Amino acid sequence: MTRDEYLRWIVQRWLDLPAGACPPVLPNELAALLLRDEERLTAHRDPWDNWEFPFSEVFRRGTLLAPEIDTWAASCPGRRPLWPDGHKFALAISHDVDDVSHRVTPAQWWRRAKLALGGGAKAAIRSLPGTVWQARTLSPTPDTDPTIGRLLDIERELAIPASWFFTVWPPARPHLVDCVHAFADPCRFRGRRATVADVIRAVADCGHEVGLHGSYVSAIDGPALVAEKTALDGVLGQPTTSIRQHWLHWRVDTTPHLQAAAGFTVDGTLGFNNSAGFRCGTSLPFPWWDGGPLDILMVPVSVMDVALFRPGDMGLDLTLALRLVDDIIQRVEASGGILSLLIHPNHIIDPRVETLLRHTVGTCWERGALLATHADIRRSWDLRVDAQAAQLGAKA
Template sequence: MALIDKLRAEPEIWELFTKREEYNPLFLDQYARFPYYFSKHSNLMEPTVSKYMMDNGLNPEYPDGKKFAVCLTHDIDVIKQGFGNCAFESAKSIIKGNYRNSMRYAFSILNKKKHPFRNFKEIMEIEDKYGAKSSLYFLALRPGERDFNYNLEEIANEIGEISDKGWEVGLHGGHGSYDNIEKMIQEKKLLESVSGKEVIGYRNHYLRFKTPDTWELLSKAGFKYDTTFGYANCAGFRNGTCHPFKPFNLNTSKEIDILEIPLVIMDRTLLMDYMRLDFEKAWELTKQLIDRVEQYRGVITILWHNNSMDGIFLKFYEKILKYCSEKNACITSGAEICNWWEKNVRDTN
């Protein structure tokens, strides 16, 4: 009996796995997202569906015999700031006694190529210390579009260097892309024209997502995997899984041909915009989630924005890398996990 049939045989598990409650919801937040506080599934700390799948034949394996994996990702929302913002950040760094950071902001006013958020090389160097690689998802917007901040052509050389060194370049879909296949394809082609390589990975800006429609559109647009599916306002396991999975469309009664690598932890969820935990409480929660994923031999997806790579945010990020490295996790990009999962992971029934 296939694992998908076993899931369907358990109504509560099936409801959670497919997220039936997100089909045609009565209420959404200001970004048309289904938020955690509207869900009837309140325990996000336990990967209930993954536990069931492990008990019923899922047998994940990872490269070099590692027990679990970390899907390491960065959304590149911002590269440059205006004169006023740079001056403000420079002054703020001086007040905090971070003179090195202050000089970086001050110098960026004169040389836009040295802006602190144009930090792809630094990100790779930090991760390389822990034997890690990651995915960097770039917006492919044009002037006048909402949240436009940079032209891809301006950073073409850096995008090429990212790919050449073994990190992944993926697409960070714009505000209007999650429910618009024409926009998805347009942005995908633009990023591919700049990178010179096929783009297989996707995450939408602001985690905007419509269940199950976004998965269907991504599959038709030619993506191999998505990693948008997580709550912006709370860390944890949105549909009870800590393993990549092929979504099931309840409207068509068919599996969708795309791999979802669900998002579990985002920097802004923990420390900034939503849960607003202090450093210690945020670490306790993060450690609990990592330990739970290790227990079920799963994949934990981490989203850390490129403009969260300084101060306590950088300290927290390195703490994650160190902890997972000491646990001998496979720490890599979404593309690597996607390719490995599709080739090597099967249920045993």
């Protein structure tokens, strides 16, 4: 399938025009955003090899927070809604479990210290004070109830599903920024002694989706990614299908291929670490294309707790953050896309983060959003593609 054929195909999938209808042509500048041409043509990256918002075309032309492609698609005549059962748009809540607790076991602390020492002199100087400071949080059984347990309680109360992404230790090639909890590490969960693996299974037993939070290097190392998937699949007793790369480390020419080859069918990595925004100019799901379509659906992430509140990133207060989220909800609702909100479980103790979650869920719920996991979005996408194929077959 050529690039132009793919673009016609994806527009047809988004619009769901009747069989035989000729889909409008996605303007070149929007196609370039979608297929990440700027990331192919520009070698520049941040110190963590990431493509961040200040480098992007959407930032330069002032559309970082406006999904231009969605607005274009919504303006096309004959478009039918993307979401089932009359839902106007979708909300996908996800959690990257970088830390299972606010405390660490001695083994976890020692892993972190070794990563800091092994990252070169500069990294060691930068990281060691924090690592030494973290020693004050040592615990033989770090409590997960204020983090994972608290978030599970809130989501049970709100009756929402979420996609939880867990890391695997050790990765094939540990990196300074990797997460350091292992499946067999002890912790406390619901007041009892447990292991991290028990907690992961408990999250799945609550009806949530569990996916892989791929290590830093797994974004560019196929065998490492497969090994992590195999390990997490073993804990769950079933194959995982969703992934988000840790640190949002994602290489345009490498990562989607590795993810698809490893057996993942949905990726939620495409977003920015330091700002809300639409990295691909869209919130809509789309299978990745790189010389041909890959069997991996992109679900771009547009809002992350850390990026909103951390000084040095957006550094917003709660009022400003909610105002920004309301603006994004309005735009996504108007164009029938997805609001993908990333909340880290270790930040749910921050009242601003809990309010952000409750406010976003409440607002989207009132406005008729479909609350979906990444796996739900993939299933919904497959149903739409199958229905369109059947329609075309019937017409033929």
